[in-house]
Amino acid sequence: MINKVVKNAKEALEGVENGMTFMLGGFGLCGIPENSISELVSLGITDLTCISNNAGVDDFGLGLLLQKRQIKKMISSYVGENDEFERQMLSGELEVDLIPQGTLAERCRATGAGIPAFFTPAGYGTEVAEGKETREFNGKMYVLEHAFDAQFAFVKAWKGDTAGNLIFKGTARNFNPMMAMAGKTTVVEVEELVEVGELDPNQIHTPGIFIQRIFQGKDYEKRIEQRTVTPKS
Amino acid sequence: MALSKQQIAQRIAQELQDKWYVNLGIGIPTLVANYIPQGIDVEFQSENGLLGMGPFPVEGTEDADLINAGKQTVTILKGGSLFDSAMSFAMIRGQHVQLTVLGAMEVAANGDIANWKIPGRMVKGMGGAMDLVASAENIIVAMMHTNKKGESKLLKQCSLPLTGVGCVKKVVTNLAVLEIKEGAFHLLERAPGVSVEEIQNATEGNLIVDGEIPEMKL
Numbered sequence: 001m002i003n004k005v006v007k008n009a010k011e012a013l014e015g016v017e018n019g020m021t022f023m024l025g026g027f028g029l030c031g032i033p034e035n036s037i038s039e040l041v042s043l044g045i046t047d048l049t050c051i052s053n054n055a056g057v058d059d060f061g062l063g064l065l066l067q068k069r070q071i072k073k074m075i076s077s078y079v080g081e082n083d084e085f086e087r088q089m090l091s092g093e094l095e096v097d098l099i100p101q102g103t104l105a106e107r108c109r110a111t112g113a114g115i116p117a118f119f120t121p122a123g124y125g126t127e128v129a130e131g132k133e134t135r136e137f138n139g140k141m142y143v144l145e146h147a148f149d150a151q152f153a154f155v156k157a158w159k160g161d162t163a164g165n166l167i168f169k170g171t172a173r174n175f176n177p178m179m180a181m182a183g184k185t186t187v188v189e190v191e192e193l194v195e196v197g198e199l200d201p202n203q204i205h206t207p208g209i210f211i212q213r214i215f216q217g218k219d220y221e222k223r224i225e226q227r228t229v230t231p232k233s
Numbered sequence: 234m235a236l237s238k239q240q241i242a243q244r245i246a247q248e249l250q251d252k253w254y255v256n257l258g259i260g261i262p263t264l265v266a267n268y269i270p271q272g273i274d275v276e277f278q279s280e281n282g283l284l285g286m287g288p289f290p291v292e293g294t295e296d297a298d299l300i301n302a303g304k305q306t307v308t309i310l311k312g313g314s315l316f317d318s319a320m321s322f323a324m325i326r327g328q329h330v331q332l333t334v335l336g337a338m339e340v341a342a343n344g345d346i347a348n349w350k351i352p353g354r355m356v357k358g359m360g361g362a363m364d365l366v367a368s369a370e371n372i373i374v375a376m377m378h379t380n381k382k383g384e385s386k387l388l389k390q391c392s393l394p395l396t397g398v399g400c401v402k403k404v405v406t407n408l409a410v411l412e413i414k415e416g417a418f419h420l421l422e423r424a425p426g427v428s429v430e431e432i433q434n435a436t437e438g439n440l441i442v443d444g445e446i447p448e449m450k451l
Binding site for chain 1: 279280281282290291292294295296297298299300301302303305306307309315316317318319321322325326349350353358361363364367368395396397398
């Protein structure tokens with residue numbers, strides 16, 4: 001088996017530079033690559049383009065990079081929980097490309113699957129479709145959307161083995177599998193790094209072929225954005 | 234009396250049909266899950282990658298790795314499943330989800346909907362709403378009939394940036410149930426004690442009132 005293991009986040013992020021385009025997995029704060037984000041903050045690189053469904057909250061997730069003005073452009077579907085983001089966007093400091101969530105997911109998938117573009121009905125007739133080719137299929141209108149180009153993808157999985165095979169947990173899967181496929185260099189952090197043979201091949205969500213570097217993550221905070229519970233009766 | 238948000242959800246729940254997969258948006262739509270009619274089986278899809286979404290977890294059992302599209306902690310029912318975002322939207326665009334319920338800032342008599350952006354003021358993003366409205370066969374919009382200033386949100390034409398064109402077929406508000414067809418709002422039911430005239434006054438778009446309009450049964 002090809003060993004993809006690196007020691008830590010520092011080693012995993014070797015080669016990241018100012019001005020690069022990154023993909024970062026997660027939905028809200030669920031399934032975000034916490035260790036890689038911390039490392040990006042301490043590296044202090046700037047002018048980044050970040051492709052991520054959300055932009056974190058003010059003091060966690062991608063919000064940490066926004067605070068330090070490391071991000072030049074965000075490509076997301078929903079950015080509602082972050083005041084600093086909204087401030088930077090409305091003042092024009094931050095470039096923002098908002099795209100429909102399913103289009104974002106499929107563009108990531110297409111990137112990794114060797115598909116340069118595809119037609120989707122999402123956004124037809126709205127400002128999202130402005131300047132894009134549209135076409136009718138079977139009486140319905142569709143918009144042409146393109147794959148991305150990302151130097152690095154940062155992914156968070158629950159378990160992974162040294163060959164880079166991954167298993168996700170709960171709804172922390174979200175964008176991680178498609179982004180894992182899409183990065184030119186895909187960096188995975190896992191809660192539990194195991195030897196090859198310990199994961200059942202039938203249960204692998206993302207095969208190791210897509211992964212370049214994997215490391216044992218640490219100190220996961222796993223912050224909950226909206227803690228909704230029913231009281232113990 | 235105009236309906237409460239809970240009552241709007243309760244009325245929408247009456248539209249659910251046996252064996253439907255249903256996507257509920259954030260806000261009033263989420264409440265629909267509390268009023269599933271007896272004797273029917275429906276399954277809720279959450280576009281962040283969950284089918285068979287259950288109620289909020291009992292205090293102390295919440296799991297940061299199990300949330301809904303509103304980022305709220307939830308549970309998964311027996312028979313539920315988990316998947317990635319691309320597969321989730323394959324379910325949506327591929328029309329495997331029978332009903333979408335979502336909120337709106339504005340709806341127009343031609344079926345257009347706007348719910349993601351107020352230029353220069355509020356830009357939260359569309360999330361999955363554009364994929365949902367472009368694909369779903371059945372869309373019910375849950376909304377208040379008027380805004381805080383008392384102005385109609387059921388318009389001739391949307392003034393805000395659109396989320397989807399010509400896609401809304403049914404609207405349930407605090408005042409009425411309306412169907413959208415042939416470029417007009419058709420009044421189907423009134424909230425208990427609300428007159429046709431009140432609904433007429435609160436509706437800017439063309440409103441068709443055909444015959445006696447019954448009160449909703451809740």
